[in-house]
Amino acid sequence: MPATTGTDSTARDGQARPKASFAATLAEMNGRCNCTASRRATRYLTAAYDKALAPVGLRTTQFNILHRLALEGGTTIMALAQRIAMDRTTLATNLKPLERDGLIVVQPSDTDRRARKVEITETGLERLEQAVPLWKGAQDQFESTFGETEAAELRAALRAVLETGFDPWAE
Numbered sequence: 001m002p003a004t005t006g007t008d009s010t011a012r013d014g015q016a017r018p019k020a021s022f023a024a025t026l027a028e029m030n031g032r033c034n035c036t037a038s039r040r041a042t043r044y045l046t047a048a049y050d051k052a053l054a055p056v057g058l059r060t061t062q063f064n065i066l067h068r069l070a071l072e073g074g075t076t077i078m079a080l081a082q083r084i085a086m087d088r089t090t091l092a093t094n095l096k097p098l099e100r101d102g103l104i105v106v107q108p109s110d111t112d113r114r115a116r117k118v119e120i121t122e123t124g125l126e127r128l129e130q131a132v133p134l135w136k137g138a139q140d141q142f143e144s145t146f147g148e149t150e151a152a153e154l155r156a157a158l159r160a161v162l163e164t165g166f167d168p169w170a171e
Contacts, residue, residue: 038161045142052138056130057101061094063135066103066120066128074119076109085162103127 018026031037049060058066068083069075077095081088095118098104103124109115120128143151 038158048142049135049138052134053131056127056134058127058131062098062103063128063131065091065094065098066124066131069104069118069120070125070128074117076112076115076117077106078115080118087168098124 017023046060049063053060053063064084065080068080072083075083077091078088081091084091086094095104095106099106101123102121104118104120106116106118109117146154
């Protein structure tokens with residue numbers, strides 16, 4: 001007996017179609033997925049901020065890393081990953097071009113040789129200083145079109161998401 005799937009095998013154009021009950025479930029989900037909605041908005045905003053930061057050769061993620069390091073000082077990769085809500089492997093990948101360009105240094109920690117410490121360099125601070133007016137332009141443009149109050153409420157809601165208790169990187 002063939003396996004039952006959620007598709008209707010009678011599609012004439014060769015494309016799989018969901019059975020009616022599954023199609024109803026998909027329709028109910030449409031527009032309700034919190035993850036999809038936040039990822040779409042994130043991609044949209046990231047593209048705008050990346051475009052703004054392009055003249056200084058930074059992407060939004062790199063800007064965020066340099067900002068955190070300048071604001072809070074050197075730290076371990078693990079601690080930085082926790083602060084910016086990124087898994088440590090992805091962060092390590094994002095650190096490589098910054099290190100290559102001399103914007104940060106990554107070295108073994110003084111207190112734990114198994115951990116690696118990351119610090120911003122003078123060159124990194126200079127690049128960040130060049131980037132801040134570009135970031136501010138993107139920030140101001142977003143707030144003028146979206147609304148200053150709405151933007152503040154959005155940031156508060158997104159911070160609250162980080163306090164929901166999910167632990168996506170738990171080992």
